[in-house]
Amino acid sequence: MATRSLTEIFVLMRNNAIRNRHIYAEDVSEHMALVELYDVEQGSGDNNRMPPAWIDQLEEAQFTITKLKxxxxxxxxxxxxxxxxxxxxxxxxxxxxxxxCTSEITSMFNSIHE
Structure with missing residues (x-):
């Protein structure tokens, strides 16, 4: 049985990964980039920050789930x-x-799904 040493390939890939991490370390974090992008799209400043529209739907769904239980x-x-x-x-x-009761539960599930 023939064997092959992958040590050199491993060291090369590890060094490339470390180098790439240091290049991107200076960039803004992914979360902050998304927040800034959302602010630019909405045209809002730092003082006038509103939650996204889907937050209301999430809260409504959570309330419906408690009633469903x-x-x-x-x-x-x-x-x-x-x-x-x-x-x-x-x-x-x-x-x-x-x-x-079954039809009420089904309609509540469907209202969450919409």
Whole structure:
């Protein structure tokens, strides 16, 4: 079996990587470049900084998710009541409640997705 030494290639690539890091170290950080780019596009100065438009959508989605957790717990409770009832009759009061709760959860998920 033939072997090949990759030491020279490794040292060359390592030195190139170190050299490239030092070249770009003087540049502005990526985060600051994005912030400055956003300010230029919006035409706002440093004193008049507004949050991006998607922040409102994020907060609304987070609020809807908290409501969803409560609805899902309610649905879980309705399912457990329906499955653990003492009789096997088909006319149950839980089924319409389960259907309405499921449709509410689905519409809430869809509203977040939009």
């Amino acid at each position: 409560a609805k899902i717990n309610d649905l879980h409770m309705l399912h457990s009541q329906h499955l653990h009832r003492p009789t096997f009759d088909e006319n149950s009061e839980e089924e319409p409640l389960i259907e309405t």
